[in-house]
Amino acid sequence: MSRLVQRGETSVALGARPDPKAPDTWIVTIGEHHHTVQARRTGEGTLLVTLADGRTAELAVTRDAQRWWVTGGGRTTVVAEAEAAGRAHAHEGGLEAPMPGKVLAVKVAPGDRVAAGATLLIVEAMKMEHAIKAPHAGVVREVAAREGDMVSPGTPLVTLDREEDA
Amino acid sequence: MKRVLIANRGEIAVRVAQACHAQGLETVAVYSQADAAALHVRTATRAVLIGPPPAAESYLRVEALLEAARKTGADAIHPGYGFLSENADFARRVVDAGLTWIGPDPAAIEAMGTKIGARRRMEAAGVPVVPGVHDAGQDVAALEAAADRIGFPVLVKASAGGGGKGMRTVERREDLRGAIEAAQREAQAAFGDRAVYIEKLLVRPRHVEVQIFGDRHGGAVHLLERECSIQRRHQKVLEECPSPALDADLRRRMGEAAVAAARAVDYVGAGTVEFMVDARGDFYFLEMNTRLQVEHPVTELVMGVDLVAAQLAVARGEPLPWTQAQLQPRGHAIEVRLYAEDPARGFLPSTGKLLRYRPPVAPGIRHDGGVAEGDEVSTWYDPMLAKLIAWGETRDHAIGRLAHALGAWQVHGVTTNLGFLQAVVAHPAFRAGATHTGFIGEHFEDGVFAPEPAGDEALIAVAIAEAMGLTRAAAGQGGAGEGGDGRSDRVSPWRALGAWRSNA
Numbered sequence: 289m290s291r292l293v294q295r296g297e298t299s300v301a302l303g304a305r306p307d308p309k310a311p312d313t314w315i316v317t318i319g320e321h322h323h324t325v326q327a328r329r330t331g332e333g334t335l336l337v338t339l340a341d342g343r344t345a346e347l348a349v350t351r352d353a354q355r356w357w358v359t360g361g362g363r364t365t366v367v368a369e370a371e372a373a374g375r376a377h378a379h380e381g382g383l384e385a386p387m388p389g390k391v392l393a394v395k396v397a398p399g400d401r402v403a404a405g406a407t408l409l410i411v412e413a414m415k416m417e418h419a420i421k422a423p424h425a426g427v428v429r430e431v432a433a434r435e436g437d438m439v440s441p442g443t444p445l446v447t448l449d450r451e452e453d454a
Numbered sequence: 455m456k457r458v459l460i461a462n463r464g465e466i467a468v469r470v471a472q473a474c475h476a477q478g479l480e481t482v483a484v485y486s487q488a489d490a491a492a493l494h495v496r497t498a499t500r501a502v503l504i505g506p507p508p509a510a511e512s513y514l515r516v517e518a519l520l521e522a523a524r525k526t527g528a529d530a531i532h533p534g535y536g537f538l539s540e541n542a543d544f545a546r547r548v549v550d551a552g553l554t555w556i557g558p559d560p561a562a563i564e565a566m567g568t569k570i571g572a573r574r575r576m577e578a579a580g581v582p583v584v585p586g587v588h589d590a591g592q593d594v595a596a597l598e599a600a601a602d603r604i605g606f607p608v609l610v611k612a613s614a615g616g617g618g619k620g621m622r623t624v625e626r627r628e629d630l631r632g633a634i635e636a637a638q639r640e641a642q643a644a645f646g647d648r649a650v651y652i653e654k655l656l657v658r659p660r661h662v663e664v665q666i667f668g669d670r671h672g673g674a675v676h677l678l679e680r681e682c683s684i685q686r687r688h689q690k691v692l693e694e695c696p697s698p699a700l701d702a703d704l705r706r707r708m709g710e711a712a713v714a715a716a717r718a719v720d721y722v723g724a725g726t727v728e729f730m731v732d733a734r735g736d737f738y739f740l741e742m743n744t745r746l747q748v749e750h751p752v753t754e755l756v757m758g759v760d761l762v763a764a765q766l767a768v769a770r771g772e773p774l775p776w777t778q779a780q781l782q783p784r785g786h787a788i789e790v791r792l793y794a795e796d797p798a799r800g801f802l803p804s805t806g807k808l809l810r811y812r813p814p815v816a817p818g819i820r821h822d823g824g825v826a827e828g829d830e831v832s833t834w835y836d837p838m839l840a841k842l843i844a845w846g847e848t849r850d851h852a853i854g855r856l857a858h859a860l861g862a863w864q865v866h867g868v869t870t871n872l873g874f875l876q877a878v879v880a881h882p883a884f885r886a887g888a889t890h891t892g893f894i895g896e897h898f899e900d901g902v903f904a905p906e907p908a909g910d911e912a913l914i915a916v917a918i919a920e921a922m923g924l925t926r927a928a929a930g931q932g933g934a935g936e937g938g939d940g941r942s943d944r945v946s947p948w949r950a951l952g953a954w955r956s957n958a
Binding site: 291293294295296300302303304305306314316317318323325327329333335337339343345347348349350351352356357358359360361362363364365366367388389392410412413417418 | 643800862866872876908909911917
């Protein structure tokens with residue numbers, strides 16, 4: 289069974305099956321490439337993986353709703369399912385609350401023309417004020433948040449049309 | 455002193471409790487409803503609920519803290535850092551209640567407690583201070599005029615501030631009004647005091663602070679300096695001891711200035727005198743922190759001391775455990791702070807459940823943490839989760855140990871700045887010791903940092919873990935509805951029994 293995961297800007301098919309001829313041996317498919325590796329469970333959530341060239345790492349793997357967290361070989365990597373990564377793109381043009389917090393100030397109104405980097409809203413979280421800035425120049429189509437609103441991640445705040453579209 | 459109430463949470467509450475237990479003292483944890491099963495509660499020998507999650511209704515409520523002390527028979531209070539640690543009124547209330555305050559006298563906190571007051575006092579004592587205007591009042595027009603006199607760029611700073619809250623860098627005059635208003639709002643929310651002042655922004659300065667310690671017998675020493683230049687938005691990210699920038703002469707002069715500052719206010723206990731050091735090696739008094747600092751472990755490792763143990767001793771009225779001559783540095787220590795924030799999204803705070811949390815274990819590595827696997831990270835409090843400190847015989851040795859330990863730190867489920875810390879530690883400019891307060895902005899394009907795409911090894915591990923069914927259990931725990939299971943286990947009497955037994 290394979291699944292699509294995100295690798296940088298692109299998605300790649302990922303799958304693994306045990307080698308029926310050799311114990312603790314797996315054939316892993318990453319896109320077009322096949323890797324034959326040794327893998328053993330070593331503890332709660334950990335795998336000892338040895339590649340064909342002898343490179344060995346113990347990796348801790350944890351799964352949450354749509355991502356895997358992997359620590360091993362000197363770094364921690366987050367691998368997202370491609371489908372989940374795709375959902376974020378659906379909100380192109382819309383700006384969402386990046387964290388839970390309270391809207392302290394709304395600096396723009398529908399129809400406003402803003403430059404890239406202009407402050408659109410100020411959200412307070414963890415006792416710090418965070419400016420939500422325009423990712424690109426454009427015209428404000430809609431403002432969905434009001435001062436004093438409590439927002440959680442993903443709450444739409446402002447819809448901004450790109451300058452060239454506007 | 456038999457039972458110490460720790461008026462704090464997170465890693466510092468855990469750190470203080472451990473120091474108390476090592477001296478045979480009992481501890482009382484206080485906690486908000488959001489922290490019922492938090493690590494600091496699990497570490498203490500007694501625990502008292504003091505209110506709902508907002509800090510203003512729990513950790514900052516003086517009445518609730520004093521009531522908790524009375525109820526549990528605590529005879530001393532350690533404030534940790536942040537919260538009420540530099541609140542002279544709280545210190546006075548503690549003393550008036552007949553309890554031992556583990557910190558400097560209220561008068562010393564007051565003298566140094568507002569940045570404006572401390573600046574005046576240091577100016578009078580002949581200690582150099584950063585050019586600034588601190589008597590302009592809180593009227594925006596007057597503050598603007600003050601900035602015009604000093605010249606841009608300027609810093610807008612909260613008088614009661616710390617941790618970068620209520621502080622703004624302003625490059626252009628047209629941005630000043632907004633910055634003042636934001637700083638005043640932030641200062642009001644964080645410290646209950648909206649006063650701000652204007653200070654000259656030094657170009658490429660280093661932030662170097664000197665640890666000092668005083669007792670009630672006229673003793674006052676310094677314990678070397680800490681270099682805290684690696685900051686993001688005035689929030690420290692990495693600290694080291696000693697500073698790679700100081701030579702023996704500058705170190706001696708700054709140490710003497712810091713001790714003079716401490717003596718000027720009859721300082722008792724642990725304190726820190728912060729200086730800015732410019733490119734020419736001139737140093738300016740910035741502020742004095744009348745408490746233990748977050749980054750105190752780097753001093754402890756290099757000086758071979760336990761600063762919290764010394765705080766307890768001095769609070770009992772004992773003389774300092776060391777003389778200046780006995781305090782000889784050895785090696786080099788570096789600390790990094792793990793924050794629940796997302797470097798790829800402008801370092802915005804992140805939340806979630808720590809599905810896996812395993813700090814590295816290796817020679818020369820110390821972990822001071824406030825969280826444990828299974829904990830929920832919320833936005834109620836400071837986003838710092840833990841600190842990792844590496845000691846080495848030399849700076850390079852310490853860096854090597856730290857770099858390796860960071861790579862093995864398993865923090866899953868909550869986005870953190872871990873990858874960013876690795877990038878800082880790996881940076882050639884950091885390795886060369888070329889640190890200044892603009893380091894992150896200069897080397898990381900205004901603090902933007904995106905993780906590298908997954909490598910083959912990570913993808914291979916994911917594929918096999920999924921095929922083996924290795925990750926199923928963890929995924930189940932991550933579900934919102936099932937969080938209660940892990941949590942109830944941690945507060946079950948069977949867990950707690952271990953701690954009771956070990957005290958017997």
